[in-house]
Structures are given as C-alpha cells and as structure tokens.
Amino acid sequence: MSTQRRHIEAAPSPLSWLGGEGCDEGAGAPMWDTASNIEKRPLTLPSLPSKSRWGRGFKTAALASLLVILALTSFGTHAIDPLPFKDRAEEVRFQNLTRQLRCLVCQNQDLADSDAALAGDLRKQVFEMMRGGKSDDEIKQYLVARYNDFVLYDPPLKPGTWLLWFAPLAFVLAGAFALVRIVRARARAALAAEQPKPPTQDEDW
C-alpha cells in the first residue's frame, strides 16, 4: 500500500496516474494540466485505517486498492463541467457534435469524453459558438482552421485521404480476387482427380 501511496502523492494529478485522464503518456511533453486539475488536487487518498487491520494478505490489499481506484475514478467522472443547456435538444446537439471531435491532448478520446483542461476549454468554446447561432459545420471549420483535420474523428474525403478511405476496399477486392482464383484452381484439380487416370500428382497445395 505504501508504495502505491507514494506514487500517487508524487504524481501531479492522482487521476493521471490511474489512467483517469488517459493522456499523460507520449509526446515528450506530458500535460498535467492547468486550472481544473489544480482544483482537483485536494482530492488525495482517503486516509487508510492503521496497518494492522490491512495486513491480512493479498486479498485484502487487492480489495483495498480496488476501492481506492474506484473512489478516485468516480470522482474523475464528475470532472466534466456541466454546461447550462436551455433544453434537451440543445444538449443532444452538443453531445453529438462533441463526439465527432477529437481531444488534442488525449488523442484517443473525443471532446465529449475527455477530462483534459484543454478539452474543457474547447467544449466551452463549442457551446458558446452554438449559442452564437453557428452551425455544426461552422464550428467544425473553426476548429479545423486551428487544429487541423485531426480534430475530426472522420477525416474528410479529399485526394490526400483517398488511400485512407479506399485502401480497405482495395484489400477486400484483392482478397476476393485471390479467393476466387484459389477456389477455381481447387475445383479444377478436383475435377482432374475424378478422371480415370491414377491420381499420382495431387494438387499443388
């Protein structure tokens, strides 16, 4: 327990160590973020009872660490700041839109889901632009102009992305072509085997 504890205290944000933010790896420039995480920082480990009660072996230790992890990650889910939606339709539109946008910090998370401080700023920006009467496309364009096509989960169809979009289709076609050829070759071989002459040489395969 004690090593785990030290780990958590040393980490800038306990959530990042537990993978709650899922994005402190890579890039050589970890982003243990700003304001929002600092606010979260008071959230340290709940104080544990004295050692003797927890020294009952691995099972108890495992259970305890599980509980700690659950406690911390469940706090993490509250980190996404609530926005003042005026009705359900607006909220649904916001959710739909932010699910199509990628968080630049946690690059495998969408904007709706990400706990990074920048994602919070971008959500706020998207929300304000929605309120300002911008269409979904205009909001996407705004972000693409700053962060590249990369912010869109679906890359746009253009010459530079043809390979990306159509390569899977090409692979399927190549596979189908190979399959047809093999099946035909085997059918021919089977036919030949039925002929009266002795089957000394079977098929190639």
Added chain:
Amino acid sequence: MIKRLLPLAVFFALVGLLLFGIEWNKHHEMSEVPSPLIGKPAPEFTLPLLYDSAKSLSRKELLGAPYLLNVFGSWCPTCQDEHPILTNQIKPLGIKLVGLDWKDEPDDAKRWIAQFGNPYDVLITDRDGRAGIDFGVYMAPETFLIDAQGIVRYKRIGMFTPENIRDELLPKIAKLQQSAK
C-alpha cells in the same frame, strides 16, 4: 515453384512493411498534429503583459521583425526542462523571444520566472487559454516562428533540443534573414 514461394514472399513483404512502420515511428512523433497555420498569418491577439497587466501587446505591434512565440506555463514540467535551452541557446540567437504564459496564474508565472530566470524579451499572459486556442496550442511548450510580416513560418511542438534547433529552427531563421535582404 513460384506458386509455392508466393506465400513466403507475401510474408516477407509484410515483415518489411511492419519494420518500416517501426523505423518510421522512431523518427516521427505520432501525437504531433501539424499546424494548419504554417504559411498563414498568425492569429490576431492583444494580451496583457505579465509584469504590467494594465498594458498589452498585440500582433500588430510585433510586426516588422521576426520573433519566436514560446508558449509555456509554470505548471508545465517540460517547460522547466526547456528553460535552460531557451536561456543558453535561443536567447543568444538574437531573435526576439516572446513568452506566452498559457492557462496559468500570473503570480505563479512570476514566481517561476523569478526562480529560473527570464530568457524572454517580453512576457504576455493568456489566462483563459483563448489565444492559445486561436494558435492551435494543445500542449506546452510549443513555439511559433513568426516573420516580420506576421506569417507563421514554423512551429515546434514540445521542447526545443540542441538537435532540433540545429536541424529545424536555425535553417528557418536563416531563410527569413535571406528573404529580408
């Protein structure tokens, strides 16, 4: 014979492809998002000075000479790693170095500068991160090279190292000086 060797050839082609992928990944940072701003005018900004928040600095005022805009924050450990490189290698280049304190408390930034020293010619603050969004900043440190006409010429994502200063930044600066003559 050829037919028998075909699967083996396909296998080796696949191995080759995967090895290429590994090699390619060693030299490319997959999480780097190339900036769409390269070759385009830097976004407009007017931001308060760190040491005198009543005054501000705008994009317009910086026109006329190339400068580096270094995005940092006192909360950012990599910026701390980069700091001595700014002091020892970037500052001697003689190009104007503008520090953009991003998503940070001005007091924290002042403390940070007091502790480590000030390599910047001027420091501006972007407390709520709006200007950062306009510049497409998504981590710190990031550095933009902006020419005398206000066009973004180069962006470094992550910290400067002696290698990328030599291989990327210096050639870009040299090019700016050439075209200025």
